[in-house]
Amino acid sequence: MYDVVIIGGGPAGLTAGIYAARSNMKTLLIRSAYKPSLITTTDLIENYPGFPDGIGGFELIERFTQQALKFGLALVDDDILAVAKTSTEGHDAWEVSTAGSVYQALSLIISTGTEYAHLNVPGEVEFTGRGVSYCATCDGPFYRDCRLIVVGGGDTAVQEALYLTNFASSVIIVHRRDRLRATAVLQDRAFANAKISFEWNAVLEDITGDSVVKAVRLKDVKDPGKAKTLPVDGVFIFTGTIPNTEMFNGVVDMDAQGYIKVNAHMNTSAKGIFAGGDCTNKLLRQVVTACGDGATAAFAAYEYVSVLKGTSYDGVKTP
Amino acid sequence: MPEEKFVDNPDTAITLTDQNINEAVAKYPFIVVDCWAEWCGPCKMLGPILENLAKKHVGQIVFGKLDVDKNPDTAKKYGVRSIPNLLVFKNGEKVGDIVGALPEAKLLERINALKG
Numbered sequence: 001m002y003d004v005v006i007i008g009g010g011p012a013g014l015t016a017g018i019y020a021a022r023s024n025m026k027t028l029l030i031r032s033a034y035k036p037s038l039i040t041t042t043d044l045i046e047n048y049p050g051f052p053d054g055i056g057g058f059e060l061i062e063r064f065t066q067q068a069l070k071f072g073l074a075l076v077d078d079d080i081l082a083v084a085k086t087s088t089e090g091h092d093a094w095e096v097s098t099a100g101s102v103y104q105a106l107s108l109i110i111s112t113g114t115e116y117a118h119l120n121v122p123g124e125v126e127f128t129g130r131g132v133s134y135c136a137t138c139d140g141p142f143y144r145d146c147r148l149i150v151v152g153g154g155d156t157a158v159q160e161a162l163y164l165t166n167f168a169s170s171v172i173i174v175h176r177r178d179r180l181r182a183t184a185v186l187q188d189r190a191f192a193n194a195k196i197s198f199e200w201n202a203v204l205e206d207i208t209g210d211s212v213v214k215a216v217r218l219k220d221v222k223d224p225g226k227a228k229t230l231p232v233d234g235v236f237i238f239t240g241t242i243p244n245t246e247m248f249n250g251v252v253d254m255d256a257q258g259y260i261k262v263n264a265h266m267n268t269s270a271k272g273i274f275a276g277g278d279c280t281n282k283l284l285r286q287v288v289t290a291c292g293d294g295a296t297a298a299f300a301a302y303e304y305v306s307v308l309k310g311t312s313y314d315g316v317k318t319p
Numbered sequence: 320m321p322e323e324k325f326v327d328n329p330d331t332a333i334t335l336t337d338q339n340i341n342e343a344v345a346k347y348p349f350i351v352v353d354c355w356a357e358w359c360g361p362c363k364m365l366g367p368i369l370e371n372l373a374k375k376h377v378g379q380i381v382f383g384k385l386d387v388d389k390n391p392d393t394a395k396k397y398g399v400r401s402i403p404n405l406l407v408f409k410n411g412e413k414v415g416d417i418v419g420a421l422p423e424a425k426l427l428e429r430i431n432a433l434k435g
């Protein structure tokens with residue numbers, strides 16, 4: 001029986017791991033065996049304090065992991081199938097099942113993050129891996145001197161478009177509105193980059209090709225009768241994210257999009273389950289806010305477990 | 320670099336290059352080639368999963384790994400545009416590819432479907 005099981009190995013989960021392990025809770029972190037934290041696919045993080053020259057997402061996660069392991073965090077690579085309520089010695093507990101194992105804990109911290117959303121347009125599935133990509137750091141080097149489009153207008157879309165200019169001959173940012181959502185400094189860089197151009201008020205209608213992508217058709221959202229075809233070699237899609245929370249359906253309350261509802265103490269609707277990071281309904285999904293959530297969730301879980309065990313610093317309280 | 324000697328039933332993913340991949344594809348009736356690169360985070364997660372499968376399915380499925388950064392010709396020849404990408408060869412012919420990382424059980428399902 002663990003004091004706390006943390007599900008997810010991104011910034012929120014690993015920070016929770018650092019705090020939980022340092023508070024001497026018996027802590028296990030279960031991180032997906034096949035799906036890395038989305039931040040590992042970001043080539044450069046410039047807004048995480050302490051790294052004035054920026055740091056790669058993969059390296060940052062490595063560092064978080066080393067730091068958590070140093071304080072005694074136990075770590076397994078496995079994928080959660082279900083969570084169920086159970087009890088031990090008269091108090092509530094939670095049971096977490098994977099394909100091969102069952103783990104029990106007095107409390108859980110869910111920090112499973114998000115994954116990139118699909119556009120659901122014709123050609124997207126067929127050409128995935130043949131010109132359609134969701135990871136610029138993985139696939140950018142395959143597109144030397146190629147013509148690319150990036151779909152989206154947020155931070156990720158613009159940052160990845162900038163990264164892709166290292167390889168591509170041209171990058172067209174296709175955005176459904178007439179201005180970008182991305183942070184100002186990224187916008188300035190994109191506008192100043194000679195390889196980047198824009199298709200405003202445009203949505204992707206379909207992706208066509210033979211064995212690989214050859215063209216995309218764009219529709220004008222202001223004038224739906226107007227469409228144009230662009231010859232391209234690659235399509236990178238960064239139009240938003242969806243939370244990795246399916247396996248918690250019916251266990252904790254979520255909003256309509258599937259983001260887990262939490263309060264300021266990272267409590268979910270289920271007693272003993274806390275959540276933090278990108279999988280929760282919050283305003284700003286960034287590494288730094290995920291870390292904050294993780295620390296709070298670990299502290300809240302510590303309080304909760306202490307009360308269950310009757311060892312709370314504040315004396316006898318009801319959880 | 321010394322020529323890799325291909326054993327009959329490897330229990331680990333064998334290292335392939337532009338030079339020796341054809342020999343491996345000709346030798347093994349069913350081989351799954353993991354195209355990866357140092358710069359690709361998801362690829363690093365797939366590595367241990369494939370090692371696991373290589374151990375569990377000795378004599379049935381052979382696994383190879385090919386660094387696309389050092390072996391661009393193979394990547395080009397098979398139109399690899401996204402990694403991780405598993406190229407699947409049966410009796411010397413490419414019968415399919417599996418793009419993106421998947422959990423071990425799902426991956427095995429996809430591989431077996433191509434194995435027939």
